[in-house]
Amino acid sequence: MSAPVDAHLDQPPAVTSLRSKDLLGIAELTPDEILLILDTAVAMKEVGERPIKKVPALRGKTIVNLFFEPSTRTRTSFEIAEKRLSADTLNIAIASSSVVKGETLADTALNIEAMQPDMIVMRHSSSGACHLLSRICRSSIINAGDGMHEHPTQALLDAFTIRERKKHVNGLKVAIVGDLLHSRVLRSNIHLLTKMGAEVWVCGPPTLIPTDIARFGVRATSLVDEAVADADVIMMLRIQLERMEGAFFPSLREYFTVFGMTEARLRRARPDVMIMHPGPMNRGVEIASEVADGPYSVILDQVANGVAVRMAVLYLLAGGAEHEAAA
Amino acid sequence: MPVVMDADRIGRTLTRIAHEIVERNRGVEDLALVGVRTRGVHLARRLARSLREIAGHDVPTGALDITLYRDDLMRHAVGPQPLVRRTEITFSIDDKKILLVDDVLYTGRTTRAALDALIDFGRPRGIQLIVLVDRGHRELPIKADYVGKNLPTAADESVQVYLEESDGRDEVVLQQGGAA
Numbered sequence: 311m312s313a314p315v316d317a318h319l320d321q322p323p324a325v326t327s328l329r330s331k332d333l334l335g336i337a338e339l340t341p342d343e344i345l346l347i348l349d350t351a352v353a354m355k356e357v358g359e360r361p362i363k364k365v366p367a368l369r370g371k372t373i374v375n376l377f378f379e380p381s382t383r384t385r386t387s388f389e390i391a392e393k394r395l396s397a398d399t400l401n402i403a404i405a406s407s408s409v410v411k412g413e414t415l416a417d418t419a420l421n422i423e424a425m426q427p428d429m430i431v432m433r434h435s436s437s438g439a440c441h442l443l444s445r446i447c448r449s450s451i452i453n454a455g456d457g458m459h460e461h462p463t464q465a466l467l468d469a470f471t472i473r474e475r476k477k478h479v480n481g482l483k484v485a486i487v488g489d490l491l492h493s494r495v496l497r498s499n500i501h502l503l504t505k506m507g508a509e510v511w512v513c514g515p516p517t518l519i520p521t522d523i524a525r526f527g528v529r530a531t532s533l534v535d536e537a538v539a540d541a542d543v544i545m546m547l548r549i550q551l552e553r554m555e556g557a558f559f560p561s562l563r564e565y566f567t568v569f570g571m572t573e574a575r576l577r578r579a580r581p582d583v584m585i586m587h588p589g590p591m592n593r594g595v596e597i598a599s600e601v602a603d604g605p606y607s608v609i610l611d612q613v614a615n616g617v618a619v620r621m622a623v624l625y626l627l628a629g630g631a632e633h634e635a636a637a
Numbered sequence: 638m639p640v641v642m643d644a645d646r647i648g649r650t651l652t653r654i655a656h657e658i659v660e661r662n663r664g665v666e667d668l669a670l671v672g673v674r675t676r677g678v679h680l681a682r683r684l685a686r687s688l689r690e691i692a693g694h695d696v697p698t699g700a701l702d703i704t705l706y707r708d709d710l711m712r713h714a715v716g717p718q719p720l721v722r723r724t725e726i727t728f729s730i731d732d733k734k735i736l737l738v739d740d741v742l743y744t745g746r747t748t749r750a751a752l753d754a755l756i757d758f759g760r761p762r763g764i765q766l767i768v769l770v771d772r773g774h775r776e777l778p779i780k781a782d783y784v785g786k787n788l789p790t791a792a793d794e795s796v797q798v799y800l801e802e803s804d805g806r807d808e809v810v811l812q813q814g815g816a817a
Contacts, residue, residue, distance in 0.1 A: 327717030353702060353721040362757040365705035395705075622721075628711060629718035 323349050328626050332444045332451040335460035336501035344469070344502060347622050351470050354625070355618035357394060368395035368628055371428040375401045376418075377454070378434040383589050383613060384454050384463070388431050391620035400427070419443050429627065432456075437494075450627045458492050458553070464588050465498035467619040469506065471612050472543055475584055480507035485537040485579075487569060488547025488596050490530075491518040492554070495588045496547060500526045513537035514547075514569065517558040534569055541579040545586045546571055546597045562595050572598045576606065584608050641788060641796075642809035647769070650785040651680065654767060655687035657783055662734060665692040667762065669733045673751050674702045674722050676740040679802040680769060684738065699726035701737075706750035724754070731759040740798040742768040745779035770809055772796050 324342040336344070357365055373392050377385055385401065392399040402422070413421075415434070419442075422430065429450040432440055437457030444451040455461040472479055484503050490496050490512050503510045510528040512519070513536075523530050531537050538544060549565065559565050576583065585597075585606045593599050602609060642650070662668055665688050672681030678700040685698045702722040704710075710718070737751055748766060755764060769785040774792060790796060790811065799808045 323720070326720055350721050353704075353723045356723050356725070357705070360758060364757070366753070367705040367710055369711075371711065625705075625721065626718055 327629070331627065332440070332453075333462055333623055333627060334440050334444055334451065334453050336462045336465050336498045336505070337460065339462075339501075339505075341505045344466070344505060347466055347619065347626060348470050348473060350622035350626060351466075351615070351618045354394075354621035355615065357621070358614075358617055364394050364396060366396045367625055368392070368397035371395075371397045371628055372426070373397045373399050373429045373431060373624070374422055374427045374449075375399060375454075376422065376430055376432045377402070378404045378415075378432070378439075379455065381433055381454070383616070384433065384461075387613070387616040388452075388454060388463075388620050391617050391624055394617070395621055395624055397428075397624070415439060415442065416446055419447055423447050423449060429624065452623060452627065455494055457494065458497075459494050460498045460501075461494040461588075462498050463616070463620055463623060464495050465502040466623070467612055467616040468499055468545065468586060468588070469502055470615045470619050471586065471608055472584065474611070474615070475608065476542060479503065481509070482542040483509045483511065483540060484543040484545065485511045485513060485541040486545045486547060487513045487534060487537060487571065489518050489549045489558075490514045490523065490547065491520055491558075492550040493547045499545065500528055504528065508543075511537040511541070515559045515565070534571075534575055535578055538575055539578045541583055543584045543586065544571065544576075544579060545588075546591075547588070548590065548592055549595050562592075566595055566598075570594070570596060570598060571601050573600055573604070576601060586612060589613070639811050640808055641811050642770075642786060644807035647785075647807045647809065650769065651683050652687055654783045654785060655684055655691055658684070658688065658736060658765075658767075659691055661765075661782075665694050665696050667732070667734050668696050668736060669728060669730060670696055670698040670736045670738060671701050671726060671730075671751075671755065672698070673737065673739040673747060674700055674724075675803060676798055676800050677701075677738045679800045680740060680767075681736075681738040682802075684736070684767070696736075697728040697733075699728065700724060701726065701751055701754055703747060703750040703754050706754045708746055708750065726758055729759060730755065730761045732762050735761045735764045736767055737764055738767045740769050740800075741796050742766070742771045742779075742781050742784075743774055743796075745775045745777035748779045749777050769798060770796055 323346045325346050328343050389399055427449050431452045431454050433454040434456050437459035439456045440451050440453040453462055504527045512528050512530050516532050519530050583606055587609045670681040670685050672678035681698050685696050688696050702724045704719050704721045765782040767783040768781045770788050771781055771784045772788050772790040793814050795812045797810045799806050801807050
């Protein structure tokens with residue numbers, strides 16, 4: 311598959327709908343579907359800049375946000391996106407649910423489904439949990455992060471942010487630095503960036519590099535300077551201490567010394583480099599404060615763009631899918 | 638495929654509408670043009686040029702995408718969604734007289750959606766509707782203030798407006814049995 315040229319915003323996209331009723335991961339999307347979501351998000355971003363930040367598009371739709379893992383940014387972002395589209399939203403958090411009483415995921419899902427929601431946005435600590443739900447539920451399932459597998463809306467908002475600055479993704483050198491092993495953001499971004507024709511480098515301690523990572527069409531290294539050299543975009547990943555069982559590196563201080571993004575390291579990148587981080591940030595571990603708050607940082611743009619991208623996904627999935635219409 | 642308006646006719650019609658706008662509003666003060674995407678935007682920009690020639694002032698011009706306000710969204714549980722394009726209204730519409738521009742007035746549903754969308758941007762002093770072609774068959778109580786051409790049509794006919802900016806030529810065509 312050849313990399314598509316990024317569409318110009320004035321041209322109609324090559325496809326006008328998504329094939330699936332669900333958004334489970336970037337792996338399942340075609341480059342044209344990704345462009346459709348990103349182009350739609352451009353229009354959605356404008357809605358958020360109006361005095362009245364609300365449109366009636368999803369009036370009467372019910373969306374359940376089912377979060378089995380703590381999340382502030384993603385859950386808030388989805389909820390704002392849903393409200394801006396006039397959907398009715400319902401938040402279910404693990405601490406207050408029946409799961410603590412022993413209910414299985416499938417039973418929880420079927421009980422929610424019995425109340426006729428139109429869409430379920432789910433975050434779960436198990437990889438593949440959304441795929442299970444998509445098989446047993448009629449509602450559209452949107453993956454808001456499943457274990458160490460995928461976090462598709464994060465990769466989409468990252469691509470949107472890159473496109474906003476650089477106009478295209480094709481041909482850019484993107485260095486992704488940090489905890490590669492535990493990161494669903496990494497997996498979604500690798501799928502997306504390679505599909506859009508970027509040159510992707512991944513970098514981290516050897517103990518945190520998945521053994522078969524080259525299979526995904528990326529270059530792996532443990533030398534930050536090599537990854538960052540002439541990079542157009544640097545994405546920092548959080549060290550996920552909560553997912554680490556065992557010692558992957560000697561200490562956080564040593565990690566920062568070897569892999570932390572500092573202004574000195576940044577000088578090897580292109581002068582117009584963008585610094586990204588999916589959050590939450592560990593200042594002084596993977597990223598120095600002067601970089602996180604510096605002129606190259608687009609970290610808060612990413613958060614703002616997350617709402618627009620999620621609005622686009624919700625809107626495109628709400629109408630259902632073409633293959634079902636034909637059935 | 639009868640051509641009901643050619644390039645000259647479209648040009649003269651827009652000039653005439655521009656003069657009507659100036660006459661009715663006694664100038665162009667407090668006026669703003671908002672075109673409905675896609676072809677209404679091209680027409681709004683042309684009217685802005687005419688108004689500048691006639692009155693010597695620039696009239697702010699914006700583009701409105703009404704997709705998210707359509708009344709037929711989500712009517713079917715499944716099916717592709719219509720494409721959403723960016724709305725660009727960079728000026729405040731508060732207390733302005735808004736000239737809403739569309740290419741064809743038919744059922745009136747697009748205009749209804751456009752009115753709802755506009756009101757979300759503020760409280761204009763008034764809204765006037767400009768259309769290049771009024772083909773009848775209204776389903777809502779909506780009437781244009783400025784009409785380029787009244788074109789009686791049958792329900793199974795369709796009116797296609799082609800404009801230089803998007804289609805490479807200026808032409809209004811009446812088609813038999815087409816969907817539009």
